[in-house]
Amino acid sequence: MDNNTQEALDAMDELINSDGTIDLPGLDIDTVAENYVDKKYGEELNKIEDKEERDKMRQKWVDYYKSGEGKSMLQLEINSIKANFSAAKDQLTYVAEAATSSVASNAIPAVITTGAAASVANPAYAMIENKTKKNQLLSMLKQIGAFLVNLLKSIVMIAIAVPAAVIALIKTLTTTKKAVNSIPV
Numbered sequence: 520m521d522n523n524t525q526e527a528l529d530a531m532d533e534l535i536n537s538d539g540t541i542d543l544p545g546l547d548i549d550t551v552a553e554n555y556v557d558k559k560y561g562e563e564l565n566k567i568e569d570k571e572e573r574d575k576m577r578q579k580w581v582d583y584y585k586s587g588e589g590k591s592m593l594q595l596e597i598n599s600i601k602a603n604f605s606a607a608k609d610q611l612t613y614v615a616e617a618a619t620s621s622v623a624s625n626a627i628p629a630v631i632t633t634g635a636a637a638s639v640a641n642p643a644y645a646m647i648e649n650k651t652k653k654n655q656l657l658s659m660l661k662q663i664g665a666f667l668v669n670l671l672k673s674i675v676m677i678a679i680a681v682p683a684a685v686i687a688l689i690k691t692l693t694t695t696k697k698a699v700n701s702i703p704v
Contacts, residue, residue: 535602538609543604544682546601551593556577556580560577597677599673600667603667603673604688607688610659611692614656614659615635615664615698621649621656649703653700663692664692670685
């Protein structure tokens with residue numbers, strides 16, 4: 520791997536971890552490389568009858584993906600998974616907070632009457648406000664869905680199991696979508 524590629528990968532790591540380290544079990548280069556070799560080359564390796572020769576060939580492939588030319592491909596997918604997970608998780612937190620405050624704002628009148636002045640709340644105001652907020656939240660949820668699709672694409676590319684944290688995030692997204700869709704307009 521050349522210096523420019525390594526610098527780009529290092530910069531990606533720094534950006535991804537700038538808000539805190541993303542820790543998804545099994546998402547380190549060593550574990551991913553070994554798993555990838557087993558999934559991608561497993562059938563071919565099993566055809567080699569001599570165990571010593573098979574182990575030697577497997578190690579050659581593992582080294583290629585851990586520290587050779589194949590490392591950058593795996594590292595790009597690992598970084599993609601981490602970046603998309605972080606973005607989806609953070610956005611989902613923001614959406615949940617915004618949905619809660621959106622529902623809570625329904626209890627606050629659009630007009631406050633003070634003293635002897637008479638005023639009447641405009642019900643259309645609340646309806647328009649809710650519709651706008653709901654559309655913004657649904658747009659954010661679509662973006663989170665796109666992050667998760669890209670994350671899952673990278674998981675498929677490097678042939679790893681979907682981490683439990685990702686499954687939990689997908690379930691939370693589904694629940695949040697239901698909550699946002701229940702906001703009256």
